[in-house]
Amino acid sequence: xxxxxxxxxxxxxxxxxxxxxxxxxxxxxxxxxxxxxxxxxxxxxxxxxxxxxxxxxxxxxxxxxxxxxxxxxxxxxxxxxxxxxxxxxxxxxxxxxxxxxxxxxxxxxxxxxxxxxxxxxxxxxxxxxxxxxxxxxxxxxxxxxxxxxxxxxxxxxxxxxxxxxxxxxxxxxxxxxxxxxxxxxxxxxxxxxxxxxxxxxxxxxxxxxxxxxxxxxxxxxxxxxxxxxxxxxxxxxxxxxxxxxxxxxxxxxxxxxxxxxxxxxxxxxxxxxxxxxxxxxxxxxxxxxxxxxxxxxxxxxxxxxxxxxxxxxxxxxxxxxxxxxxxxxxxxxxxxxxxxxxxxxxxxxxxxxxxxxxxxxxxxxxxxxxxxxxxxxxxxxxxxxxxxxxxxxxxxxxxxxxxxxxxxxxxxxxxxxxxxxxxxxxxxxxxxxxxxxxxxxxxxxxxxxxxxxxxxxxxxxxxxxxxxxxxxxxxxxxxxxxxxxxxxxxxxxxxxxxxxxxxxxxxxxxxxxxxxxxxxxxxxxxxxxxxxxxxxxxxxxxxxxxxxxxxxxxxxxxxxxxxxxxxxxxxxxxxxxxxxxxxxxxxxxxxxxxxxxxxxxxxxxxxxxxxxxxxxxxxxxxxxxxxxxxxxxxxxxxxxxxxxxxxxxxxxxxxxxxxxxxxxxxxxxxxxxxxxxxxxxxxxxxxxxxxxxxxxxxxxxxxxxxxxxxxxxxxxxxxxxxxxxxxxxxxxxxxxxxxxxxxxxxxxxxxxxxxxxxxxxxxxxxxxxxxxxxxxxxxxxxxxxxxxxxxxxxxxxxxxxxxxxxxxxxxxxxxxx
RNA sequence: GCGGACAUGGCGGAAUUGGCAGACGCACUAGAUUUAGGAUCUAGCGGGAAACCGUGGGGGUUCAAGUCCCUUUGUCCGCACCA
Numbered sequence: 001x002x003x004x005x006x007x008x009x010x011x012x013x014x015x016x017x018x019x020x021x022x023x024x025x026x027x028x029x030x031x032x033x034x035x036x037x038x039x040x041x042x043x044x045x046x047x048x049x050x051x052x053x054x055x056x057x058x059x060x061x062x063x064x065x066x067x068x069x070x071x072x073x074x075x076x077x078x079x080x081x082x083x084x085x086x087x088x089x090x091x092x093x094x095x096x097x098x099x100x101x102x103x104x105x106x107x108x109x110x111x112x113x114x115x116x117x118x119x120x121x122x123x124x125x126x127x128x129x130x131x132x133x134x135x136x137x138x139x140x141x142x143x144x145x146x147x148x149x150x151x152x153x154x155x156x157x158x159x160x161x162x163x164x165x166x167x168x169x170x171x172x173x174x175x176x177x178x179x180x181x182x183x184x185x186x187x188x189x190x191x192x193x194x195x196x197x198x199x200x201x202x203x204x205x206x207x208x209x210x211x212x213x214x215x216x217x218x219x220x221x222x223x224x225x226x227x228x229x230x231x232x233x234x235x236x237x238x239x240x241x242x243x244x245x246x247x248x249x250x251x252x253x254x255x256x257x258x259x260x261x262x263x264x265x266x267x268x269x270x271x272x273x274x275x276x277x278x279x280x281x282x283x284x285x286x287x288x289x290x291x292x293x294x295x296x297x298x299x300x301x302x303x304x305x306x307x308x309x310x311x312x313x314x315x316x317x318x319x320x321x322x323x324x325x326x327x328x329x330x331x332x333x334x335x336x337x338x339x340x341x342x343x344x345x346x347x348x349x350x351x352x353x354x355x356x357x358x359x360x361x362x363x364x365x366x367x368x369x370x371x372x373x374x375x376x377x378x379x380x381x382x383x384x385x386x387x388x389x390x391x392x393x394x395x396x397x398x399x400x401x402x403x404x405x406x407x408x409x410x411x412x413x414x415x416x417x418x419x420x421x422x423x424x425x426x427x428x429x430x431x432x433x434x435x436x437x438x439x440x441x442x443x444x445x446x447x448x449x450x451x452x453x454x455x456x457x458x459x460x461x462x463x464x465x466x467x468x469x470x471x472x473x474x475x476x477x478x479x480x481x482x483x484x485x486x487x488x489x490x491x492x493x494x495x496x497x498x499x500x501x502x503x504x505x506x507x508x509x510x511x512x513x514x515x516x517x518x519x520x521x522x523x524x525x526x527x528x529x530x531x532x533x534x535x536x537x538x539x540x541x542x543x544x545x546x547x548x549x550x551x552x553x554x555x556x557x558x559x560x561x562x563x564x565x566x567x568x569x570x571x572x573x574x575x576x577x578x579x580x581x582x583x584x585x586x587x588x589x590x591x592x593x594x595x596x597x598x599x600x601x602x603x604x605x606x607x608x609x610x611x612x613x614x615x616x617x618x619x620x621x622x623x624x625x626x627x628x629x630x631x632x633x634x635x636x637x638x639x640x641x642x643x644x645x646x647x648x649x650x651x652x653x654x655x656x657x658x659x660x661x662x663x664x665x666x667x668x669x670x671x672x673x674x675x676x677x678x679x680x681x682x683x684x685x686x687x688x689x690x691x692x693x694x695x696x697x698x699x700x701x702x703x704x705x706x707x708x709x710x711x712x713x714x715x716x717x718x719x720x721x722x723x724x725x726x727x728x729x730x731x732x733x734x735x736x737x738x739x740x741x742x743x744x745x746x747x748x749x750x751x752x753x754x755x756x757x758x759x760x761x762x763x764x765x766x767x768x769x770x771x772x773x774x775x776x777x778x779x780x781x782x783x784x785x786x787x788x789x790x791x792x793x794x795x796x797x798x799x800x801x802x803x804x805x806x807x808x809x810x811x812x813x814x815x816x817x
Numbered sequence: 818g819c820g821g822a823c824a825u826g827g828c829g830g831a832a833u834u835g836g837c838a839g840a841c842g843c844a845c846u847a848g849a850u851u852u853a854g855g856a857u858c859u860a861g862c863g864g865g866a867a868a869c870c871g872u873g874g875g876g877g878u879u880c881a882a883g884u885c886c887c888u889u890u891g892u893c894c895g896c897a898c899c900a
Contacts (some may be wrong), residue, residue, distance in 0.1 A: 212822070222896090817879095
């Protein structure tokens with residue numbers, strides 16, 4: 001039977017009946033946890049990206065299975081989130097209903113892929129059995145002091161009507177809907193990811209992750225070494241000493257400070273502003289809140305600021321310097337205050353020029369260095385008392401040391417990373433398990449009362465207030481501590497919270513006593529291979545690492561990192577080379593192709609047509625080529641079956657040796673390439689083997705025994721990419737047991753050694769001809785063979801041989817003069 | 818503005834990490850087979866008549882460079898007043 005959709009169905013049914021892909025919980029010595037980032041069940045069908053991610057990772061998993069690994073390959077759904085809720089607002093269809101329906105559809109399609117997923121371990125984040133434990137983890141973080149509430153300026157998306165984490169703001173816009181993000185002061189829940197900033201950084205080098213991704217995380221964490229220096233606010237009233245700290249990486253420029261700047265939102269501003277400047281300061285602060293996030297992020301925007309009327313005392317010189325506020329100083333970074341050294345900082349220079357503030361040079365360039373102001377590089381100190389002529393690097397330490405003795409400074413490391421804002425003013429998420437009591441304050445829901453279930457009957461009118469806040473029977477409750485009237489937290493958790501621990505739940509998804517059994521999970525984790533989109537480099541992957549470390553420190557886990565090895569698939573573009581989108585009309589619908597060609601052809605085209613981590617444009621011609629390739633194999637097998645039993649030789653002549661060489665070379669390459677997610681070259685090698693088999697098949701007197709062995713190897717090598725088709729061919733060959741219970745072919749080094757090898761012969765680096773030499777010749781013999789070859793004469797005539805370079809098995813280069 | 822990645826035939830993409838550039842496939846051409854084919858099989862296929870020239874452009878290191886170094890252009894990505 002030639003390959004078709006029917007073959008897919010036939011084998012999917014048999015695999016399911018035989019429970020072929022059930023994970024064996026008893027053989028953990030060779031367990032291998034293979035995981036794709038789970039998917040959001042959107043209304044649309046499985047798209048090419050899912051196929052590319054899941055289908056080919058499955059091919060990898062199949063290789064590993066046949067190599068003897070006990071592969072754990074689960075699948076599930078990241079089912080909470082905004083789209084379902086927005087859909088509900090538009091259509092009135094409840095998020096739970098639409099989501100569950102979508103999950104059914106996606107699950108059916110995933111099954112049609114014919115992957116090795118073991119659905120017994122399915123996880124759905126919007127199920128109470130799952131989010132119960134999401135809430136439980138929230139409470140553990142709360143107990144540990146890693147979840148806290150604070151009032152802070154937060155990113156607000158007016159279109160999504162919710163707050164966003166810093167990571168979810170791209171260039172001042174919402175990563176989801178592209179609306180411009182505004183600032184709002186709100187009391188919200190945060191996770192203290194900053195507590196782990198250093199460790200998140202320290203563990204990166206040892207991870208088998210793409211360098212680019214590590215770099216993104218490194219930048220996102222943004223470690224910066226410097227010093228914290230204390231300034232005193234000048235005041236007539238000696239009894240009320242107000243001090244504040246600045247963070248600087250350039251303590252060596254301390255003597256060049258001519259003013260200091262506070263962030264407009266800094267708490268101190270109200271306390272120190274003198275009455276006559278009050279109005280100007282208030283006006284300025286008002287303006288700043290009006291400036292859009294986008295404008296504020298712009299580096300080209302002219303700097304603005306106002307004087308507060310207050311002065312600070314320079315910690316070393318004792319001189320008075322003006323205190324300004326300006327929005328180029330950020331409230332959330334460092335201490336929110338900056339010592340301004342206009343001579344040696346571009347921003348301060350620009351600001352000082354504009355407002356006529358003093359500029360004092362304290363760094364001179366070394367000999368020959370152009371040190372026109374602003375001079376921002378290291379140099380030698382000047383105008384800096386006893387530090388004159390000291391190099392910057394040394395002075396940074398010396399000056400801090402001097403300050404430290406007076407209790408006015410210390411070395412300090414700061415990070416760009418901020419705490420993770422997890423509250424969302426939305427309905428379709430895991431409820432925050434917290435109760436607010438007027439008498440007792442913030443009270444965690446007792447663990448035995450989890451899950452705090454989402455009420456079903458809520459109103460989705462888009463009036464800006466979240467459905468939970470409007471749901472009286474949900475909001476009103478009793479305080480677990482005093483029994484009095486209290487209100488539930490009306491927010492839900494960022495969906496990234498749900499996806500920060502799902503990999504821990506998979507292996508123990510039916511556990512109703514605990515989020516996961518630590519003993520079991522410590523055996524099953526970490527994930528050995530994790531595959532998913534690069535867009536999660538800064539968010540999901542950082543959050544998941546944080547969760548793992550936090551749970552480890554609470555004693556639930558004994559490993560440091562969740563994902564040892566990570567791969568990002570590229571993205572498949574439309575055939576016009578543009579990103580697929582409905583508006584461009586260049587989308588590829590997998591179902592159409594699968595109905596026409598079968599799922600294996602679709603999968604194998606994805607394997608063959610692109611460098612996996614690059615992706616690229618879709619091509620209808622490309623998939624036809626794979627269809628043809630499958631047909632070629634089919635015909636080859638059919639022909640062999642029809643000729644089996646006919647006259648056969650059993651000699652290993654030159655033709656057999658050549659074929660056998662290709663066979664073992666294919667085994668070697670396919671094994672290596674597939675292991676490294678280089679599926680395109682693996683398929684290319686398979687095509688070469690098929691071409692070699694066709695060539696051999698033209699001969700009159702064939703070695704049928706050898707042919708059979710090679711065909712079987714071919715089918716095995718093909719099976720990860722075309723599981724249904726390979727299973728069918730395997731059966732056609734007369735085999736009874738599933739091909740996926742066979743062991744992966746191994747190559748014979750001896751078959752890869754040819755009697756003769758072809759070498760390129762170069763004169764002065766230019767290739768002139770090729771020569772065949774026995775493969776066991778030594779360099780001397782090769783040199784002689786080349787020199788005595790008649791074709792060499794014309795290049796040697798009247799010349800002296802300066803040097804001969806022999807590269808074994810590749811080329812000979814004769815340098816003549 | 819800063820940082821990183823990439824650039825190879827008409828096209829998708831290979832190249833053992835410094836060693837025969839263009840594997841494999843598409844498209845194209847020719848032949849075979851076929852009543853016919855858009856099916857199948859075989860062969861050819863970077864440019865050039867050739868010497869030779871060719872991996873975005875220019876320079877360098879080396880016996881040897883797509884690969885290393887410098888410089889320049891273009892595309893994509895990350896960060897973007899981070900003190």
